[in-house]
Amino acid sequence: MPNLTATRPPRPWAAPRATEPVTSALRLPGSKSMTARALVLSALADGPSTLLRPLRARDTELMAGGLRALGAHVSNSDDERWVLRPHPLHGPAQIDVGQAGTIMRFLPPLAGLADAPVSFDGDPSVRSRPLGPLVGALRSLGVRIEAAPGDGLPLTVHGAGGIGGGEVVIDASASSQFVSGLLLAAPGFARGATIRHVGPPVPSAPHLRMTVQMLRAAGAAVDDTVPDVWAVAPGRLSGRGWEIEPDLSGAVPFFAAALVTGGSVTLLGWPRRSLQPVETLRTLLRQLGGEVTQDTDGLTVRGTGTVHGVDADLSDVSELTPVVAALAALADGPSRLRGVGHIRGHETDRLAALAHELTGLGAEVDEAPDGLSIRPRPLHGGTFRTYDDHRMAHAAAVLGLTVPGIQLTDVGCTAKTLPEFPALWSAMVSGES
Incomplete structure (x- = not known):
């Protein structure tokens, strides 16, 4: 690709x-991390959502483009108010991740919920960024993925219309985004997911807390009482208004x-x-x-x-x-x-x-x-x-x-x-x- x-x-x-x-x-402008998470959660919701004062930048524009490729309707003509109307995830699709770790790690789990192949690639430099633990975790959940040597980009996720879910073990010491990507999609898995980190400490712990808090705000049931274990119940998320912090x-x-x-x-x-x-x-x-x-x-x-x-x-x-x-x-x-x-x-x-x-x-x-x-x-x-x-x-x-x-x-x-x-x-x- x-x-x-x-x-x-x-x-x-x-x-x-x-x-x-x-x-x-x-x-x-708004937080990149909050804008990216709000877009993904809105794409999985049961109704429209609005993002107030989001970040308009290359990373978030490409995230919106990736969700459009998967079927969501994203209106971002107004800098102060983006509107996302969800639609059943579908393919085939090609998604440009640019240099964004959020896209390359948040959208492959969603692609597993689509009904056809979804391909990912980006700037040449992004191909060396770590992705293998997430690819391995998705494969352990039954998702078929073709990836470059080392399980990096470019890759193709062969969506089969759903992911069964269950327990998955992952080493997220290279990036907390591996866990966040699975967490954000987990409400759409048939059985939800229990994600267990095994390895050196997960970096950027505040970003994981942000993911959990935003999932709960959208109506997800998340249990993070056990260190390095996150359990997400299956269920529909609610469309809502997201106020994005600076x-x-x-x-x-x-x-x-x-x-x-x-x-x-x-x-x-x-x-x-x-x-x-x-x-x-x-x-x-x-x-x-x-x-x-x-x-x-x-x-x-x-x-x-x-x-x-x-x-x-x-x-x-x-x-x-x-x-x-x-x-x-x-x-x-x-x-x-x-x-x-x-x-x-x-x-x-x-x-x-x-x-x-x-x-x-x-x-x-x-x-x-x-x-x-x-x-x-x-x-x-x-x-x-x-x-x-x-x-x-x-x-x-x-x-x-x-x-x-x-x-x-x-x-x-x-x-x-x-x-x-x-x-x-x-x-x-x-x-x-």
Whole structure:
């Protein structure tokens, strides 16, 4: 099956330098993680659903396209209100996953419920991302799948109109999305599913909690009282309105700008109660030297201009590793970032990429199997490769606030989760936001 995504030319970008503390109040689009889960749950519901203030970005547009290919009607012409009307899942279909781990791991279980073959492929780089444990789990449930060597993309799921369900054992230590993908589809299995993780700890536990909470909000019965075991009863989900929170991961580079420049950044519209790991982020930002407060306006981070070195386990918030690594390179002491060995299988090997790029700018960086040790040194300008990875671009932008002459090889990769990033960032630095 050919790659379905056209090649996008790189978009070089000079990271703007801040000449004074940034002061900004910004409103960001919705959470990618919540938007993806709400779309999948809506496709399995017994009536229409609405997503209020979802994220419109490459990942979520491709997710909507994948669900359309499976038969759902998705109307997303209104940026503020997407409407999904479910329809019995069918094939044949071809689904472009782009670079989205959510699509390549959430939609194959749904494809098993379809009535004909469903093929998956995406950008060339996504073919090396781990998928085997999910493929093996689906095969153990009776789903016939043809996959590339190593059980990765491209693959074809031969839907037979349903999945019997039952107990499945999986090693999800490479990605919590393996479990989330099975959980989201499990209400549609004839007998539901009991998913048992066996192996090293599952990373990104807050994303699993989000999956469980959103399933329950849609009417699913989920028992997660036993550690590393999730039992989902069969049953129809309810169509409903989903209010999508602002994207916390997308806000972190802007919060980092407050720390680096001694400024203040407010994420407007932040809810009092959140499905995202906001408390973990609060603790981390305070350790790095920030002050974090919340009021009726939103979530505010203030900095002093001095960033502290940290010894931090980032396993619950691994998406933040590139930005935290950039902060560590600008800190007043050494840092150790732990618990993130699995991000070697993200859009790129993020640990190797960060070590190479930060070292190239003058920092001293050592790789470990599960993280990085970073010793700050005077940094200099230079070219920062982004590896077609939005989080690497965010890290480079943070460094460019105080290091003159940081040139990103491609800022266009930020369209994966926040197309507005270059404009929002430049406006913040120039004082226009």
